[in-house]
Amino acid sequence: MQDDVRSAAIYKAVGQEVAKRRNALTPRVTQAQLSELTRGRLSRSAIANIESGRQRVAVHHVYDLADAMNCEPSDLLPPNQKIFALPASLVASVESDPEASEFTRRVLGRNDLSGIRPRRKKKG
Amino acid sequence: MKSDQEIQRLAMRLLQSADIAGPPVDVIAVAKGLGVRVLSEKADGDLSGALYRLPDRTVIGVNREHSFVRRRFTIAHEIGHFVLHEQPIFIDRSFLATGMNPEEPLFRRDALSSQAVDSKEIEANRFAATLLMPDDFLLSDITDERLPLTSNSVRDLARRYQVSPQAMTFRLINLGVPIEQI
Numbered sequence: 001m002q003d004d005v006r007s008a009a010i011y012k013a014v015g016q017e018v019a020k021r022r023n024a025l026t027p028r029v030t031q032a033q034l035s036e037l038t039r040g041r042l043s044r045s046a047i048a049n050i051e052s053g054r055q056r057v058a059v060h061h062v063y064d065l066a067d068a069m070n071c072e073p074s075d076l077l078p079p080n081q082k083i084f085a086l087p088a089s090l091v092a093s094v095e096s097d098p099e100a101s102e103f104t105r106r107v108l109g110r111n112d113l114s115g116i117r118p119r120r121k122k123k124g
Numbered sequence: 125m126k127s128d129q130e131i132q133r134l135a136m137r138l139l140q141s142a143d144i145a146g147p148p149v150d151v152i153a154v155a156k157g158l159g160v161r162v163l164s165e166k167a168d169g170d171l172s173g174a175l176y177r178l179p180d181r182t183v184i185g186v187n188r189e190h191s192f193v194r195r196r197f198t199i200a201h202e203i204g205h206f207v208l209h210e211q212p213i214f215i216d217r218s219f220l221a222t223g224m225n226p227e228e229p230l231f232r233r234d235a236l237s238s239q240a241v242d243s244k245e246i247e248a249n250r251f252a253a254t255l256l257m258p259d260d261f262l263l264s265d266i267t268d269e270r271l272p273l274t275s276n277s278v279r280d281l282a283r284r285y286q287v288s289p290q291a292m293t294f295r296l297i298n299l300g301v302p303i304e305q306i
Contacts, residue, residue, distance in 0.1 A: 005159075005180050005181060006180040006181065009179055009180045083179075083180075084178070084179065084180055085179075086178065087177075087178070087179070087212050087213075089212055089213065090176065090178075090212060090213045093213055093215070094213070094215060097215070099167065099168045099169045099171050100171060100174070100215045102167070102168065103165060103166075103167040103168075103171055103174065103185060103187070103215075104174065104176070104185070104215075106165040106166065106167075106185075107163050107165050107174065107176065107183060107185030108176060108178075108183065108185075
């Protein structure tokens with residue numbers, strides 16, 4: 001069940017990124033026009049579903065979308081820490097309390113509560 | 125403030141969906157049934173546990189330095205916050221034995237504390253006591269006991285339910301069960 005919540009958050013974030021990019025194009029491009037720019041590899045409704053996060057976008061479609069919008073596939077994939085940033089309210093309520101922040105870091109497996117993922121220590 | 129009946133109904137529903145028909149109540153199974161993970165970690169000071177509602181998951185943290193019965197109460201308390209309250213985060217400090225008595229709440233005030241928070245703490249404690257010591261389970265366990273209950277039978281009940289004798293005492297008093305005065 002938690003995996004579902006997690007993957008839903010990921011697809012939603014990717015969809016929002018696609019929509020953001022599309023709307024930032026000049027001139028602005030509709031979902032139907034974007035479908036044409038993918039040379040029909042993605043239908044308008046597929047794009048609508050991807051943007052809303054309802055459809056689990058396939059990797060090759062990420063490449064199609066990036067190609068159509070003249071960007072890199074990685075531009076459409078928001079970083080982990082952006083998708084899974086801890087809520088500001090959480091950070092704010094524990095940061096003034098060293099005991100609580102330490103405990104929170106341990107429980108959530110984070111080195112930094114502001115959403116930066118723990119760094120692995122390099123060996124040697 | 126939620127009524128005792130509402131809290132009792134909620135606790136019973138969770139027990140039923142986790143297939144728990146008698147003591148001791150497996151609080152981790154109840155959490156799991158709600159899609160909540162429980163993690164035991166070291167904590168300094170009087171911190172007993174916390175509930176974190178994150179965008180992608182909900183986690184309960186419990187102080188692993190605390191005794192087994194105390195950890196169980198903490199987990200039940202955090203489950204109470206999860207099902208009763210919308211706030212995304214709760215950091216809980218020692219709700220000592222007296223804190224389990226709704227008439228006499230006692231917990232350290234901290235930055236998060238306010239009138240509203242206090243009533244949430246009381247509700248979470250009432251929920252925890254109800255979940256760990258459900259009315260139906262307890263009442264059927266004491267039907268054959270001679271009343272007032274002796275301190276030995278209270279201790280036996282506490283062991284059977286895997287709660288502290290204090291928590292059991294308060295729960296029995298709140299249910300109106302006569303207990304022998306020492």
